[in-house]
Amino acid sequence: DAGVIQSPRHEVTEMGQEVTLRCKPISGHDYLFWYRQTMMRGLELLIYFNNNVPIDDSGMPEDRFSAKMPNASFSTLKIQPSEPRDSAVYFCASSLSLGIGYTFGSGTRLTVV
Amino acid sequence: SQQGEEDPQALSIQEGENATMNCSYKTSINNLQWYRQNSGRGLVHLILIRSNEREKHSGRLRVTLDTSKKSSSLLITASRAADTASYFCATDGIQGAQKLVFGQGTRLTINP
Numbered sequence: 437d438a439g440v441i442q443s444p445r446h447e448v449t450e451m452g453q454e455v456t457l458r459c460k461p462i463s464g465h466d467y468l469f470w471y472r473q474t475m476m477r478g479l480e481l482l483i484y485f486n487n488n489v490p491i492d493d494s495g496m497p498e499d500r501f502s503a504k505m506p507n508a509s510f511s512t513l514k515i516q517p518s519e520p521r522d523s524a525v526y527f528c529a530s531s532l533s534l535g536i537g538y539t540f541g542s543g544t545r546l547t548v549v
Numbered sequence: 550s551q552q553g554e555e556d557p558q559a560l561s562i563q564e565g566e567n568a569t570m571n572c573s574y575k576t577s578i579n580n581l582q583w584y585r586q587n588s589g590r591g592l593v594h595l596i597l598i599r600s601n602e603r604e605k606h607s608g609r610l611r612v613t614l615d616t617s618k619k620s621s622s623l624l625i626t627a628s629r630a631a632d633t634a635s636y637f638c639a640t641d642g643i644q645g646a647q648k649l650v651f652g653q654g655t656r657l658t659i660n661p
Contacts, residue, residue, distance in 0.1 A: 440591075469649075479592075479637070479651040492648060504594030527591055535579055535641065538649065 440541035442528050448547045454516040457479055457544045459528030467534060470503055470513050471527040473543070479527075485511065520546045553581075553638040553652030559659040568625040570655040572638030573618075576614075579641050581614055582649065583623050586635045595636075628659045 441460040449455050460469045469484040483493040488505045496503070500519070505511040515522055525545050528540040556571045572581070580599045584592040598605045598614045598621065605612045611624040625632055635654040 471651075478653045481648050481650065484648060529592075534648075537582060537597055538592075539594070540584075540591035542591045 440528055440530050440539050442526075442541035444544060445542065446547075448549065449518055449521055451486050452517045453548075454514065455468075455518045455522075455546060457513040457526050457528075457539060457546070459511045461511070461512070461528070461530030462539055463509065464486045465530035465532055465539070467531045467538075468505060468511050469529040469531075469538065470511070471540075473475055473527060474523075481511070507539065514522045515546075517544075520548045523548050524544060551639050553650065555636070555638060555652045555653060555655040558653070559656040559658070561660060562628060564628060564630055564659050564661050566628055568628050568632070568657055568659075569594070570636050570657070571622045572652055574621075574638075574652075575639050577617065578616075581612075582622050582639045583610075583612060583621075584637045584651075585640060586637065586654070588634070589627045592637065625657075630659050630661050633657060633659045 443458045466487050470482040471479050472482055473479045480495055483503045484491055484497045485505045501515055503513045525543045527540050527543045529540040531538045553572045553574045562568055567591045578600055580597055582597045583595045586592045596607045596610055596612050598612050600616055609626045619631055635656050637651050637654045639649045639651045641649045
């Protein structure tokens with residue numbers, strides 16, 4: 437298995453533009469998580485899905501952020517409109533169940549200028 | 550708010566020495582996990598210890614858990630340059646929610 441695959445690896449965009457981050461979880465993993473990592477706030481859980489259904493989106497910072505999981509092999513995190521304070525590394529992770537280790541992707545480094 | 554807090558924030562030792570990192574948390578947990586993050590990469594799961602366990606080993610890693618003190622430690626024995634990374638503890642079971650919450654991490658540098 438190729439692991440959790442995220443794209444793009446790097447994204448530079450102008451303030452106000454729409455940004456879409458993509459994630460392909462490990463096949464068979466029922467849980468998918470989106471985290472954001474910054475120096476100031478560390479790793480924050482934004483949202484997680486179970487069997488493609490959003491379970492907890494309490495970490496989504498505001499309405500500009502949305503996440504979808506149309507099928508078991510694909511998820512997107514969208515920011516519209518983007519702002520400089522959204523600059524961070526966004527990680528996707530998947531797992532077979534809760535209470536076990538997660539497998540993380542390599543992340544997408546987002547820079548909003 | 551962060552559940553796990555690592556200590557120290559940064560640690561620098563010589564190759565071959567042992568490295569110990571500590572993690573404290575605030576509320577009851579189901580399990581505690583340790584992850585490693587190399588610069589510019591994703592997190593890699595190292596070891597999981599359940600709330601009813603006190604110690605666990607995996608290769609050169611030794612993890613302890615003291616639920617009475619709400620603390621855990623990660624010991625890396627005979628450190629190598631390749632162990633240079635950030636190490637994070639993560640806990641779940643906060644107020645019934647099972648999502649994993651990470652601490653701020655310890656930056657470990659192994660000097661050759």
